[in-house]
Amino acid sequence: MILxxxxxxxxxxxxxxxxxxxxxxxxxxxxxxxxIADDVVGAFREAYxxxxxxxxxxxxxxxxxxxxxxxxxxxAAFERAIETIEQRNGLNGxxxxxxxxxxxxxxxxxxxxxxxxxxxxxxxNLPHFKLKLRxxxxxxFIEHGWTMPRGLVNSEERNPLNFSREExxxxxxIERDPRSIKTIFQDCWAVSDxxxxxAQSMEARGHSLARGDRRSFVAIDxxxxxxxxARWADVKTKEVNARLGHPETFPSVDEVKARLAQQxxxxxxxxxxxxxxxxxxxxxxxxxxxxxxVSWQRHERRIQLELQAVRQVEETRIRHDRFSKGLLxxxxxxxxxxHAAIRRQxxxxxxxxxxxxxxxxxxxxxxxxxxxxxxxxxxxxxxKRLDRELESLQRLRGNVFHRPSVEPAVASNFHCLVRQRxxxxxx
Numbered sequence: 188m189i190l191x192x193x194x195x196x197x198x199x200x201x202x203x204x205x206x207x208x209x210x211x212x213x214x215x216x217x218x219x220x221x222x223i224a225d226d227v228v229g230a231f232r233e234a235y236x237x238x239x240x241x242x243x244x245x246x247x248x249x250x251x252x253x254x255x256x257x258x259x260x261x262x263a264a265f266e267r268a269i270e271t272i273e274q275r276n277g278l279n280g281x282x283x284x285x286x287x288x289x290x291x292x293x294x295x296x297x298x299x300x301x302x303x304x305x306x307x308x309x310x311x312n313l314p315h316f317k318l319k320l321r322x323x324x325x326x327x328f329i330e331h332g333w334t335m336p337r338g339l340v341n342s343e344e345r346n347p348l349n350f351s352r353e354e355x356x357x358x359x360x361i362e363r364d365p366r367s368i369k370t371i372f373q374d375c376w377a378v379s380d381x382x383x384x385x386a387q388s389m390e391a392r393g394h395s396l397a398r399g400d401r402r403s404f405v406a407i408d409x410x411x412x413x414x415x416x417a418r419w420a421d422v423k424t425k426e427v428n429a430r431l432g433h434p435e436t437f438p439s440v441d442e443v444k445a446r447l448a449q450q451x452x453x454x455x456x457x458x459x460x461x462x463x464x465x466x467x468x469x470x471x472x473x474x475x476x477x478x479x480x481v482s483w484q485r486h487e488r489r490i491q492l493e494l495q496a497v498r499q500v501e502e503t504r505i506r507h508d509r510f511s512k513g514l515l516x517x518x519x520x521x522x523x524x525x526h527a528a529i530r531r532q533x534x535x536x537x538x539x540x541x542x543x544x545x546x547x548x549x550x551x552x553x554x555x556x557x558x559x560x561x562x563x564x565x566x567x568x569x570x571k572r573l574d575r576e577l578e579s580l581q582r583l584r585g586n587v588f589h590r591p592s593v594e595p596a597v598a599s600n601f602h603c604l605v606r607q608r609x610x611x612x613x614x
Contacts, residue, residue, distance in 0.1 A: 190320040193248075196246060198234060202228045205299075206228075212481045212484070212559060213289040214288060221280070221283065222282050249298070250320070252268055256292065275319050275323065283300045289559070373421060395446075405440065407443050411447060473562070476562060477562055484555045488551065511526075
């Protein structure tokens with residue numbers, strides 16, 4: 188299990204965070220121990236009030252416990268991990284609150300202890316608790332045979348940024364068939380009888396004419412590649428000059444590249460915006476499915492708890508009816524040992540019934556987690572498809588904009604649009 192912990196204050200803010208149902212699919216207060224209050228807000232207020240009798244400012248110690256997403260982990264496994272954390276950090280018997288959260292197809296727990304020892308009015312010191320938690324987190328992976336993250340095997344191998352080398356490499360330029368390029372130049376030259384007609388024909392095929400540095404005239408495609416017209420049209424330079432006229436009447440290569448950069452950037456921005464809008468509509472549909480599923484699952488849990496409560500009342504009545512009514516019969520049952528035998532039977536049945544109820548709740552939780560995981564896989568795959576779409580557009584524009592002649596302000600517009608993808612609201 189992955190363990191994250193911190194010492195903190197802010198009892199009210201923490202209680203609100205733990206109980207937020209708008210950010211979690213399900214919230215379950217599992218245990219409140221050692222407090223007079225029977226709710227999370229009241230318990231944390233008690234911890235704050237007691238801490239005022241000490242100099243401790245960070246009077247709470249909270250740990251989040253997250254098992255692997257694909258593994259089925261029961262309540263007992265969480266409780267064992269919490270007990271281990273408590274023992275190794277010297278928090279035995281300290282008041283604590285345990286809350287379960289289910290979100291994005293995952294179930295995790297939060298346990299918050301009060302650091303204050305009320306009988307001594309002092310805060311328990313927690314030296315090296317992060318190193319202790321790292322060691323504790325390894326044990327469930329070994330016990331259950333889960334695949335251990337590399338960061339737990341050796342902390343020096345952990346990559347804080349979690350970036351691969353490939354993600355930093357520049358995209359390769361798009362390869363083009365030189366025969367098709369030569370055909371464009373030759374066709375445009377053959378069908379035009381003037382410089383203006385040749386320029387319009389080349390513009391229609393995605394090439395803009397410009398004044399070259401070493402050659403009289405060049406053509407620039409939408410990727411910013413420069414071509415010598417005479418070479419690619421397979422004609423003499425004198426013929427090109429004679430048809431197109433004076434080079435000074437044409438813009439320079441840098442001017443054409445800057446104009447093309449703006450045009451291509453605007454085009455790709457529109458493509459990216461269309462992709463985002465299209466994917467966002469589908470994404471909203473998936474989150475509407477999630478909202479309905481979570482609502483139904485909460486209803487299922489309420490029904491299960493109500494049915495279990497009714498059954499518990501009936502079973503309690505049955506166990507109570509086993510005892511004899513009346514004073515004399517009761518005394519006789521105690522003398523003969525019948526009363527003790529019935530009590531043992533009732534205790535065994537009560538323990539079995541409690542385990543049965545916990546098992547039924549765990550089965551329901553596991554089933555609902557699987558249902559939500561399937562939906563969340565669709566949501567993640569949907570987001571990945573949008574990422575791939577935006578990345579392909581970004582690689583395409585990289586062939587034009589990753590060049591020194593391009594203005595940085597032009598290149599930044601498209602990056603701003605792509606980054607908006609990361610700021611889409613989580614419903």
